Amino acid sequence: MEIENDPNIVYKGDLDESLDYATFGDLLVKCLKAGGDKISMIDGVTEQQWTFNDILRESIKAAKALYGSGIRQNDVVSILSENRIEYAAFAYGTLFLNATIAPTNIAYTERELKHTLDITRPKYVIISKAAQEDLEIVKNLSYVQRIILLDGDVADDGRQISYNNFIDKFARNDFDVERFIQQPIKIFEQVGVIFMSSGTTGLPKGVELSQGNLIACAVLNFEKVKLGLQLFEKLVSLSVAPWFHAMGFMGKILCVTSSALTLVYLNKFEPKLYLRCIEKYKIVTLHIPPPIIIFLAKTPLFSKYDLSSLKIIVCGAAPLSREVEDQVRERFNNEIFVMQAYGQTEATLGVLFCDVVSAKPGSVGELVKGTYGKVIDGDGKSLGPYKVGELCFKGPLTMIGYRNNPSETASTIDKQGWLHSGDLGYYDEDYQFYIVDRLKELIKYKGYQVPPAELEGVLLSHPKIKDAGVIGIPDEVAGELPFAFVVKEGDLTGQEVKDFVAKTVSNPKWLRGGVKFIDEIPKNPSGKILRREMKELYKSMKSKL
Known part of the structure; x- marks a missing residue:
């Protein structure tokens, strides 16, 4: 567990397999040949199958x-x-x-x-x-x-x-x-x-x-699939994640690098079609964001389909409450594993992952093999168990950097190679990790990252908006909804503000949380928006309703 003479650095062990491939293409071709005429991917709408x-x-x-x-x-x-x-x-x-x-x-x-x-x-x-x-x-x-x-x-x-x-x-x-x-x-x-x-x-x-990041991710998946095959005769997974998204693209890559896994894919989430695919293709595993697991926990359609093949649900992209975990387990008569995973695009996919043997409720899992992890305080000092700080990671999954953006790269990956996640969390005595909050200010709407600063820039481009501040407000289904405090000049309605934003940015960034007009956006002396104060203001406003 000790490296760099720091006992607070966590390490689960080396990768089970070498990364010694000439190229990622070398690994991919070997895996595809190993799969042969087995079904690899199925279009859930057209039912077209690809070996x-x-x-x-x-x-x-x-x-x-x-x-x-x-x-x-x-x-x-x-x-x-x-x-x-x-x-x-x-x-x-x-x-x-x-x-x-x-x-x-x-x-x-x-x-x-x-x-x-x-x-x-x-x-x-x-x-x-x-x-x-x-x-x-x-x-x-x-x-x-x-x-x-x-x-x-x-x-x-x-x-x-x-x-x-x-x-x-x-x-x-x-x-x-x-x-x-x-x-x-x-x-x-x-x-x-x-x-x-x-x-x-x-x-x-x-x-x-x-390519090394992709190879490391594939090698890690080999181990997970081996564990899955010890429990289940066949592994069939269903995904609605778009392939332009890291979760969807990497999930597709991982599926085709495993000859034991079949991927059924959809382009969007449609409740009846989704449940029908689980029934028809006898889906065993799901990798989904919280909105879909909430759907499984509450939909009245549940009893109309045979979902007995489903055994493993892995939830990622945003935090999932323990209450929802329990609701899903109860619906499946406790015959299903519900686990969380944690990752970010900058770490290729996932650096923390639960397994069916050691998963604890509320935990996002243990470090994957080959990756080092630590929790640090505001001064960069590493912390021990149960102490909350920023999660940092180092290993073969760490990105090269941000394209043509050395300053942002340097602020995310330090000189020792540690990737600073921007998320607050801790680990327990068994080295299981838990997410507490986000140090970064990103809003996560259904797994999509929504930067408040971008929406503020859009709002400030409106001729009748003097100032604006954006926060994420809690939502059981979506995780968070973008909400705007606006200082206006002249006549302006909240609906006009929402319509203006909707015409300028993509769907996940719309102001679904609402708009509130105020006299002044809270800021510190240097002009930085105080989002924590805005969140308190929102709580106070909501409590008076």
């Missing part, structure tokens, strides 16, 4: 076309699409070439999308019909050399081309993908994926994850 061999074939096909059209190491390819098989093929094909994949949120507004693409500066953008309204925005970006349309039949006009025509025209059949991926690279220096992660300073930042 591991299918995914391997389509991914190699995409890699050959990308290579033939000019994509090389370090080039960026962005995808604007709903979850679908072509998404997976292009993502893996890009990674095979040691290029960088940049999944992009199709719900972004024009402002958010342009900001995101300006960070990642993709050479190619792949767009589905679901993101058709973004096409004109992408076409106006000079750094985008080629746009690949997943739907329709578009001939190559030098810049736009359909998926099928792209594959047919550019596939380099003489390019040996499997030989290429076996050429060693510096896996912890090679950027594999860029995810967008909001911070407290406004618009999203680009989180660069290395």
Whole structure:
């Protein structure tokens, strides 16, 4: 447990398997071949099924076309699409070439999308019909050399081309993908994926994850799957997480790197369809955010479906109360494991994870193997059990940094390599961790990160708003709802403010919590908004209602 001569640093042990792969593509191809003709992924709406061999074939096909059209190491390819098989093929094909994949949120507004693409500066953008309204925005970006349309039949006009025509025209059949991926690279220096992660300073930042990060995440998953197979004959998982989100994308990668796991995926949460998929495909495991677990705890539809196959629910993305955990267990007659996990985009996926043997109610689990953890006070001193402080982590899951943003990177990863999470928590005598609060000011709405500073900037752009402060208010279903205190100039209604914000930002950032007009936003002498005072003001206001 002791490292760097500090007894308060927690370590569970080394990884069970080496990270000695030439590239992430090397690991991925080996895993896909091991899966063979077993079912890997199922579209829960169309019921289309893909074997591991299918995914391997389509991914190699995409890699050959990308290579033939000019994509090389370090080039960026962005995808604007709903979850679908072509998404997976292009993502893996890009990674095979040691290029960088940049999944992009199709719900972004024009402002958010342009900001995101300006960070990642993709050479190619792949767009589905679901993101058709973004096409004109992408076409106006000079750094985008080629746009690949997943739907329709578009001939190559030098810049736009359909998926099928792209594959047919550019596939380099003489390019040996499997030989290429076996050429060693510096896996912890090679950027594999860029995810967008909001911070407290406004618009999203680009989180660069290395191929080494992806390999480490996959290796950790091997151990979890082995444990699952000791308990259950077959592992089938259901996911509604979008693949532009770290949880959805990494979940997809982890599923295809395990020949024992089948993923059923949906593009959005629809109650009846979700329950029908659990019944039809005999789902064993769910990885879900709190709103869906609350749905399972309370929906009257529960008794209309056979959900007896469900044995494990892992909740992440936001804190889950022990009360809800207990409600779900009771509904399943205590024949189900309900566990929490903790992670962040900057740590690849999860650094704390419960298992069915040692999970404690309310805990987010133990450190995953290979990762060091500590809790620090405001002066950076490490703390012992049951003492609350900021959670910090170090290991093979730590991101490279924020793309083209060295100052933000330095404020998040210190000189000793510790990733400062911005979350407050503690660990007990068994080294189980618990989340208490967030040191950072992010609002979490249904697992989405909503930065108050960004919404404040939007509000201040309104001609009748003099000042504004945004906080998250508790909500049982969503976790938190964005709420705004506004200092107005002239006639203005709360609905007008909410409508203005809704036209400017994407859906998760809407002011669902409401708007309250006040005379002055509480700030300290240097001008920093005092959000804690605003939260107390909200509590006081609510108590008088």
